Amino acid sequence: MNDDPQNRPTQLDDPYGATSIRRSDPNLPAVNEGEARPGAFTPPAQVGRFKLEKLLGRGGMAAVFLAREEGTGRLVALKLMDPNLRGDPSFVERFLHEAKSCASVKHPNVVEVYDYGDFQGWHYLACEFVDGGTVGSLLEAMGELPAALAAELLTQLLQGLSHAHDSGVVHRDLKPENLLLTSSGVLKIADFGIARSADNSKLTKTGMLVGTAGYMSPEQASGKKVDARSDLFSTGIILYEMLTGKNPFASDNPATSITRILTNSCPPIFEVKPTAPAELETMLERLLAYDADARFPSSRAAAEALMPYVAQRRSAQPMLVAECIKNPKDLKALLDSQSAIALVNEVRGDVEGNALQMNHAAIKLFFALQLDAGNREARMLLDYLGSKMRLNFGPPQNPKLVELEAQLERDPQNTLVLTQLAQLYKAEGNILRAAMYLRRYLRLKPTDSYVASQLNQLMGERSKPATLAGAPAVGTAVLPAPGPSTQDLVRGVKTGGMKAPRPSAPTGLSTQRPRSTEAVAGFDVVQVEAKDPRKAQFAKLGVIALVLLVAVLAFRKLTRSVDNVVQGSQETTEQLRARFDPGQPPPQVDPVAPSPGGTEPGAGGVAGGAEKAAALYNSALRAENTQDYRAALAQYEEVMREYPKRSQAESAAFHVGKVHLALSESTEALTAFDDFLQRYPGSTDATEALIRRGEVKAKLGRHEQAVTDYTAVLEQHAASPLVTEAYVLRGEARTALNDPQGARADFALAQSRCSPSDPWYKRAAVGLEVLPKP
Known part of the structure; x- marks a missing residue:
């Protein structure tokens, strides 16, 4: 297969059949009759009723020009075939x-x-003319697209394809560069150069490769x-x-891609x-x-x-695509921040729940930080x-994990290695990677309901892929009711930081379903089958004795030296944060020495103080x-007084202001x-603090000072989700x-950023109604 672009007639350097995409460049010179360029043909000034204005792009077979139609005056994209190919x-x-x-394809999502x-030998x-770039150029600007934006574009693409397929046309060269975008946010499929239609199949034949x-x-x-x-x-x-x-199959070598x-x-x-919504994950599987x-x-x-997934988001953000085209970087930050906030809101109540709820909360909070590393609450x-x-x-x-992962790379379908990796990562506390290997296992053995239940213990509802409307879930297994986790069984038993010795070889993860759904569902417990009931009873007594022995040893160790226990069994806040986010420098750990007016070290050391501060703040x-x-x-005031150097003290100081505001103080x-x-x-709460302070000043009649605070938000925190609110409040001030x-401009800007169903849109509308008519 010859991959030279000059020998691929369907690959044009323009948005209407392109290998690379760019918008119309106003700096490109106008087309003049008789003008010659190296490696390019010279077009006439006018082709039929179309007067050429500027070059948009060129390729091996044709060039595309911006042209204006006589009579209507509308701009068009005019593709001219290279005259050297006419023979x-x-x-x-x-x-x-x-x-x-x-x-033959008439649809809003098709160019x-x-x-x-043919005009005087010029095939045209x-x-x-589509003026908003392409999906490819949007990807270049944003890096990767927020899920809501990707789902909206996917829906428009599928709707356009549906009409093309109903018309008997298969595109065969779909790629981001062939998906044009209007400035109003409409996707349009372009470049049907190698499309296959029901009545024309002689352009290609079996065994011939066409496409990208x-x-x-x-x-x-x-x-x-x-x-x-x-x-x-x-x-x-x-x-x-x-x-x-990233394209998962992309390579500089086409043969490698294939x-x-x-x-x-x-x-x-x-x-x-991993932050991709389950609905889109299921869509990708299909x-x-x-x-x-x-x-x-079809x-x-x-x-x-x-559509059900997209419709809900369309109502909240009807102009999403258009806004992202106009301001891609800021909108990406805004959308990611909103998604992170939604994840935190979803699991806030699970932080003090059972083991399953805490696992679920931890993973969602980790996802939230992947989306917005500055989310302080997450x-x-x-x-x-x-x-x-x-x-x-x-x-x-x-x-051992490195060794097993190397073994898995050599044998990706080795289910025993997958279960061993899942077990060891779970033992290390990396529940996300443990879940990853369990999911790989279920891709190979999707009917293994026991492993599915173990995955459910880690991931909650994420372990069961979302089922899209009218689409059966792929690779799902029946999930038994989850049993108690290991943490539930031993909760309240102090171990003094003592760890069970790590086995010399990892214990394999049993893939057999336990005899009772009341058995431990966590996969870090080794199943023991005792055929003799008396042996089983002795085994249970032995386990109880061992737990009691560990508890006694822990108590003695605690009475000898609290500090040694803390040092031997607890990780410092600095170490934990470094493990959660290895790429970021760890924040400074609070000093152990007592702070003036604070009793934190006496509350159980650094780790004990952290837990108490977090519990009190929650x-x-x-x-x-x-x-x-x-x-x-x-x-909140107790948190600030007793734990003044904890991160919770900073958040508590902010909430003190909010509570006083709620009390009209x-x-x-x-x-x-x-x-x-x-x-x-x-602080990450500084944006909202400025807005709330502006509200207070407005209540006190200090409207000029309130405008100053709102303006600071708009100028210094343009990507914040609170910008719409700031516009409305500044308009009111x-x-x-x-x-x-000025008020009218602020209300209009607020409405341009949200849907008519949004409360801030409605509040802006009320503000506009009370203004005198211009």
Whole structure:
């Protein structure tokens, strides 16, 4: 296969059939008749009723120009075939085939063809000019797309494909560069140059490879006959790339890409982007199925399956695509921050739950920090769970893990190694990697309900892939009711930091379902079968005796030296944070020496103080959320007084201001916010503190000072989710200052950032109504 772009007539350097994508460049010179460029043909100034204005791009077969249609004055993208190719009937036929294929598909998500033909020997194709770049250029700007944006673009792509397939056209060259975007946020499929239609199959024949290597389906890469389901596989690759920023099959060598496709070498999305929503993970499983029969039966079925997930997000952010095109980096930060906040809100109540709930909470909090490393609450709660559950999301500590992973790389389907890895990572506290290997195991043995139940102990609902509407889940197993975890069974038994000796060889993970669903579901417990009931009874007594012995030893050790216990059994906050985020320098650990007015070290050392500070802060949060403001205020102030150098003290100082504001104690709230912003200017809560302080100043009639605070938010924290609120509040303050023009601009900006159903949109509408008519 010749991969030279000059010999691939369907690969054009323009957005309408492109190997690379760029918007119309205003710095490109206008086209003048008789103008010659190296390696390019010279076009006439006008082709039929289309007057050429500037070059958009060129490739081996054609060039695309921005042109204006006489009479209507509308701008069009005019593709002209290289006149040097006119003598080859196959090139002419392919060019006309693209025009006919695209013209036969009329749909909002397909580039519209206005005209095509031959003008004085110039073969041309005139289609709509799309001004918002491509999915490829959006990926370049954002790195990887937030899930909500990827799902919206995927839905539009599937809707356009559905109409093309209903018209008997299979695209066969789908890729991000062929998906154009209007500035209003509409995706349009372009470049039907190698499309296969029901009435025209002689352009290619069996065994001939056409398309772009990294985006082919297995049947296309092997030269077999393709149908509409081939486009679905290519769509799956595009979705994978939107979510991760990488094509899983891409290579500089097309032969390598094809080999990866034919050997199904695509890392599961969970291992590359674990924060991807379960609904999109299920969608990828279906779209990227190696066997075409295992994919969705049609693009329409795929779009309908995804629609419930997308519809919910469309109502909240109807202009999502357009906003991301206009301001990609800021919108990505905003969307990721919103997703992180949603994850924290989801699991906040699970932090003090049972082992299953805490596992679930820890993983979701880790995901939240992957999305927004600056989310202080997620980091604080994860630190708390880490010290409580001895978690470790960092590199492996046991050399046996490195050895087993090397063995797995040589034999990826070795289920025994997979279970051993899962067990050892669980023992280290890395429940995320333990879950990863259990998921790999279930891909090989999807009916193993016992291993599925073990995965459920780690991941909660994530272990059972979401089922899209009308689409059965792939690789799911029936999950038995989870039994008590090991932590539930030994909760309250002090071990004094003593660890069980690590076995010289890892114990294999039993893949047999336990005889009773009441047996321990955690996979770090070795199952013992005792045929003789008396032997079983003796075994139980032996376990009880061993636990009691450990408890006695722990008590003696504690009475000898509390400090030695802390040093030997507890990790410092610094070590925990370094393990959670190995790429970041650990924050400073509070000194052990007593602080003036603080009793933290006497509360059980560094680790004990951390747990007590977190527990007290969480109790204050619950009181605030239930509107027990006086109790919340007392507990926040206790955190600040007793643990002044803990991270909880910083958050407590911020919440003191919020509680005073909720109690309508404006003077106290203003003092609290002033103090907080002075002591913690770099806090992640500083943005909201500025807004709340502005609210207090507005209540006190200090509207000019309130405008100053809101303006600081808009200028210094433009990517914050609170920007919409800041615009509305500044608009209200400007209304009070008799500045209707400024207020009107603020209300309009607020409404441009949210949907009509959003409360801030409605509040902005009320603000606009009270303003005098312009």
